[in-house]
Amino acid sequence: MFELRLMCPEDRVESLSDALDALDALSVSVEDADAQTDAEQALFGEPGMPAPKEGWQRSRVIALFDKEDVAREAAALLQAQDFFDTCQVLGINAVPDQDWVRLTQSQFAPVEITPEFWIVPTWHEPPAQAQQVIRLDPGLAFGTGTHPTTRMCLRWIATHAVPARVLDYGCGSGILAIGASKYGAQEVLAVDIDEAAVQSTELNAEANRVALVAGLPDKAVGVFGLVLANILATPLKVLAPLLCSHVEKGGQLVLAGILERQADELKAAYAPYGQLTFSDSEDGWILMTATI
Incomplete structure (x- = not known):
């Protein structure tokens, strides 16, 4: 399994996530790129309700793919899109095998x-x-x-x-x-x-x-x-x-x-x-x- 890591501003999180879904990502998660720093932002919403915003000012988007070549192809296709102009590819890494059930x-x-x-x-x-x-x-x-x-x-x-x-x-x-x-x-x-x-x-x-x-x-x-x-x-x-x-x-x-x-x-x-x-x-x- 391989992890494609991306950086994007808040207003591109939804477009990027939708594109990754269309590119057959196994999962997509969004994190605050400034977490555990002075610039960290807290997003609070009502219990059980959607968060008030799609992401953070600097959002780290992580997508999982089953093969490295699929992850690299996804990264190349994303970089060719107009909405990607303020985004960045941080890297592609192998995810260590784990006993996911356990x-x-x-x-x-x-x-x-x-x-x-x-x-x-x-x-x-x-x-x-x-x-x-x-x-x-x-x-x-x-x-x-x-x-x-x-x-x-x-x-x-x-x-x-x-x-x-x-x-x-x-x-x-x-x-x-x-x-x-x-x-x-x-x-x-x-x-x-x-x-x-x-x-x-x-x-x-x-x-x-x-x-x-x-x-x-x-x-x-x-x-x-x-x-x-x-x-x-x-x-x-x-x-x-x-x-x-x-x-x-x-x-x-x-x-x-x-x-x-x-x-x-x-x-x-x-x-x-x-x-x-x-x-x-x-x-x-x-x-x-x-x-x-």
């Missing part, structure tokens, strides 16, 4: 939900204090326990009485549905608009030896003692009538994917059905709940 796995450690409840990748042993464990490997579907919204939902499940019938709307990996099953739910339905998420949920449920039903949203029929929805604020507002219609009288609604500044918007959207209240917060995200 390296990737090393980045994912067990995640603590409560002192007794943990999310543990299959290549790790559960911590000694873990009394309840969900085995889940990082995959394509959202929900591996590493994001604050997922942790808050699981923390709520672990610290409240879970009713017999539970709906996980927008299930992703199925982690919330699995958590509800492990904490006493007898009938769990997990739905998502993405068929890959449905398949992921079924596989993860099987790996964790829990029984649940997964499917597309049209499978959500009837009412439930608990409805979980870890999505984002905008779809949560649109889905307010639907989600509340699935909560039985006196049942619980648990919503996540909400930034602190969006709390009032959500309260207003759900006011006709119940009073949403703040329940938990982590890293700029909040958990909101209601009794319907």
Whole structure:
């Protein structure tokens, strides 16, 4: 594998990245060329939202190619383009071979939900204090326990009485549905608009030896003692009538994917059905709940 390193100003980052993608780069990353110097620039955005700018005043762009000749051809083609006039080729270097699977796995450690409840990748042993464990490997579907919204939902499940019938709307990996099953739910339905998420949920449920039903949203029929929805604020507002219609009288609604500044918007959207209240917060995200 070979690494093509380039320098460009902020206004050329997007054009350069798009061109590298078109030239079959395996990956493209952008770094602050002035990092760890007095000229370093911090780029901050809202949690879960795109960065406010594409790059830095002096951006280092690194593209990976599987062969050296492909990297050199890409560099030559880029230098012939008009947009490259303020850019620079820094060099092409071989990337040492590594056990990429092991390296990737090393980045994912067990995640603590409560002192007794943990999310543990299959290549790790559960911590000694873990009394309840969900085995889940990082995959394509959202929900591996590493994001604050997922942790808050699981923390709520672990610290409240879970009713017999539970709906996980927008299930992703199925982690919330699995958590509800492990904490006493007898009938769990997990739905998502993405068929890959449905398949992921079924596989993860099987790996964790829990029984649940997964499917597309049209499978959500009837009412439930608990409805979980870890999505984002905008779809949560649109889905307010639907989600509340699935909560039985006196049942619980648990919503996540909400930034602190969006709390009032959500309260207003759900006011006709119940009073949403703040329940938990982590890293700029909040958990909101209601009794319907």
